[in-house]
Amino acid sequence: MTQRFIVVISVCLLVTGCASDSFHYGSIGNTRSTSSSPKTKSIPSSGIHRVQSGDTLFSIAFSYGLDYRNVANINGIDSPYVIYPNQKIRLRGGPKSVRKVTTTRGTKTVSTPDESVTKNSTEKVNSSSRSVSTVNIPDQKVSVWRWPIAGSVTKSFSNAGVSSKGIDIRGKDSEHVKAAADGVVVYAGNGLIGYGNLVIVKHNDVYLSAYAYNDRILVKEKQSVRAGDSLAIIGGKGSERPLLHFEVRRDGQPIDPLKVLPKQ
Structure with missing residues (x-):
């Protein structure tokens, strides 16, 4: 009975510790x-960062040693740099892709926005997800x-x-x-x-x-x-x-x- 009581107390302490607010009040033993x-983190082989709650475009760029302006440009994100939890942020590449279009006068090359970039930068994974960053x-x-x-x-x-x-x-x-x-x-x-x-x-x-x-x-x-x-x-x-x-x-x-x- 005593052993069971100790286990219950330990679980309660663990849950209480996890519930503490460490966003503005960090513990000394963090x-x-x-x-x-x-x-500086290495860019993943996929070249993609999945946005976590609390991320901002600036913290993502900072963690990989990148210029936030380049990251924003690659993903088609304009000021005030709104991003969302679970959004895929591309860390390398260009903002545009080149495709060939056949017309009555022949074939010509057209530069268009990368569809995957547009989708990733505008898609809200969950309509209830709060924006992580809106900074001027x-x-x-x-x-x-x-x-x-x-x-x-x-x-x-x-x-x-x-x-x-x-x-x-x-x-x-x-x-x-x-x-x-x-x-x-x-x-x-x-x-x-x-x-x-x-x-x-x-x-x-x-x-x-x-x-x-x-x-x-x-x-x-x-x-x-x-x-x-x-x-x-x-x-x-x-x-x-x-x-x-x-x-x-x-x-x-x-x-x-x-x-x-x-x-x-």
């Missing part, structure tokens, strides 16, 4: 942030960059391999992670393996910045932020706390953040 390092992108230039936290860099940028696409910065307990420049939040969640609770801010058509390993997210997607606004509470990775992983992408490609940040 396995997504401790099991691996941030990395700011068009201002980034005139000034600022450090997201004040601290020393413990890990430098490297373009070798699939990791080290940003820098790690040592911070202070309960420190607020700040926006490095004006922009709009295009992703706030923990769906990218190795990044933990992650915030991505789009500054314009060229630049975006990413803030990972957060203990708690303070902003929501589609929220406009100014440089210096609080985005999250600093967290860490494993025993490395408090620590922030910070990335800057230019045209979808990671660059060394130290090349745009002011000298400390």
